Amino acid sequence: MTQQTQGSRLEIHGVHKNFGDFSALRDINLTIEPGELVCFLGPSGCGKTTLLRIIAGLEQQSAGQLLQGNDDISLKPPKDRDFGIVFQSYALFPNMTVTANIAYGLHSVGTPKARIRERVAELLEMIGLAEHARKYPAQLSGGQQQRVALARALAPSPGLLLLDEPLSALDAKVRHHLRSEIRSLQKQLGVTTIMVTHDQEEALAMADRVVVMNNGVIEQVGTPLEIYQQPQSAFVAEFIGAMNFIDSAPLNGQRVMVGNRAVDVVRPLPEGKGGVRLAIRPEDVHLLPSGDGDWEGRVEAMDYLGAFIRTQVRLTDVALDLVVDVDPRSARQLELAVGNRICLHLPSDALHCFAA
Numbered sequence: 641m642t643q644q645t646q647g648s649r650l651e652i653h654g655v656h657k658n659f660g661d662f663s664a665l666r667d668i669n670l671t672i673e674p675g676e677l678v679c680f681l682g683p684s685g686c687g688k689t690t691l692l693r694i695i696a697g698l699e700q701q702s703a704g705q706l707l708q709g710n711d712d713i714s715l716k717p718p719k720d721r722d723f724g725i726v727f728q729s730y731a732l733f734p735n736m737t738v739t740a741n742i743a744y745g746l747h748s749v750g751t752p753k754a755r756i757r758e759r760v761a762e763l764l765e766m767i768g769l770a771e772h773a774r775k776y777p778a779q780l781s782g783g784q785q786q787r788v789a790l791a792r793a794l795a796p797s798p799g800l801l802l803l804d805e806p807l808s809a810l811d812a813k814v815r816h817h818l819r820s821e822i823r824s825l826q827k828q829l830g831v832t833t834i835m836v837t838h839d840q841e842e843a844l845a846m847a848d849r850v851v852v853m854n855n856g857v858i859e860q861v862g863t864p865l866e867i868y869q870q871p872q873s874a875f876v877a878e879f880i881g882a883m884n885f886i887d888s889a890p891l892n893g894q895r896v897m898v899g900n901r902a903v904d905v906v907r908p909l910p911e912g913k914g915g916v917r918l919a920i921r922p923e924d925v926h927l928l929p930s931g932d933g934d935w936e937g938r939v940e941a942m943d944y945l946g947a948f949i950r951t952q953v954r955l956t957d958v959a960l961d962l963v964v965d966v967d968p969r970s971a972r973q974l975e976l977a978v979g980n981r982i983c984l985h986l987p988s989d990a991l992h993c994f995a996a
């Protein structure tokens with residue numbers, strides 16, 4: 641249906657950004673491959689938008705270099721860079737129709753009128769809004785407006801699509817729907833895409849790779865699975881998904897002490913003599929009938945979350961509460977109930993080890 645947009649590789653080398661005395665980004669190094677969808681994920685204020693704006697040329701980096709394809713774009717103004725951008729709030733022109741909004745970027749590069757008509761029709765079809773062509777933005781829903789914003793950004797077939805929280809102003813249902821639409825459109829066009837979000841579920845669901853940022857630095861880059869299963873820092877472990885943390889002290893070899901009990905771990909221990917923060921996902925803790933496991937505890941709370949029951953267990957030997965996800969079937973078999981005693985098993989290969 642549409643012509644294939646050729647995505648281009650983006651390389652970011654040693655980018656720093658200062659606002660006065662404040663250091664907003666430090667030593668950012670990242671390569672984004674052609675056709676990839678990468679999410680910048682991190683808490684508010686960590687520098688996601690600043691990095692996206694630097695890539696667009698809307699903000700000037702204090703140091704570092706940016707390459708798009710073989711082109712050094714470090715010092716180019718936004719109009720000379722090859723990207724389309726969509727912001728969080730619908731930045732459509734309110735006094736222009738849907739058609740005129742989508743055509744906007746094509747007029748400014750002098751595309752012939754007939755070609756513009758063709759391209760707009762194609763994009764309207766693609767975003768499923770052909771019947772709304774003559775409407776004004778105020779006559780559209782939020783989700784429809786963001787579709788138009790997306791079509792407008794894609795109209796000139798940019799090599800790079802930049803999305804800054806494009807879904808965050810929408811309600812959950814529309815957001816979920818548009819999430820998969822954006823993803824399939826992006827795949828179909830093969831356009832290299834960066835999407836900023838602070839919604840981890842969105843990042844894990846959509847991205848080929850996730851860039852986890854914190855306080856102006858990149859904490860980890862990886863596929864959603866790598867980020868979830870092999871967090872490289874306690875920050876990533878805590879920020880993505882749910883995680884239990886258990887303080888321990890190194891003992892010898894692959895053993896640590898939790899309270900007065902020795903625990904074996906499989907993953908490499910952090911270097912140095914300091915304490916070790918063990919971490920385990922709620923779904924990795926096994927519950928067993930009382931008397932059967934390594935740890936004793938008492939069920940403090942149970943929350944039914946549909947597919948599983950999020951259970952809070954207070955350990956007997958150590959002053960510690962663990963969150964454990966149990967499927968309803970196992971919960972029935974264990975006769976799990978608040979106040980009951982229960983045993984726990986913490987598989988050693990499920991224990992992550994971080995420096996305390």
Ligand SMILES: Nc1ncnc2c1ncn2[C@@H]1O[C@H](COP(=O)(O)OP(=O)(O)OP(=O)(O)O)[C@@H](O)[C@H]1O
Binds near residue numbers: 688
């Ligand atoms: N123009 C500016 N002048 C001074 N400080 C700025 C400027 N722009 C951003 N900052 C600061 O830089 C830091 C990073 O801001 P940025 O907008 O990139 O965060 P973000 O990760 O996009 O956050 P959010 O999720 O809230 O959008 C913040 O502490 C912010 O206050």
Ligand SMILES: [Mg+2]
Binds near residue numbers: 836
């Ligand atoms: Mg932002």
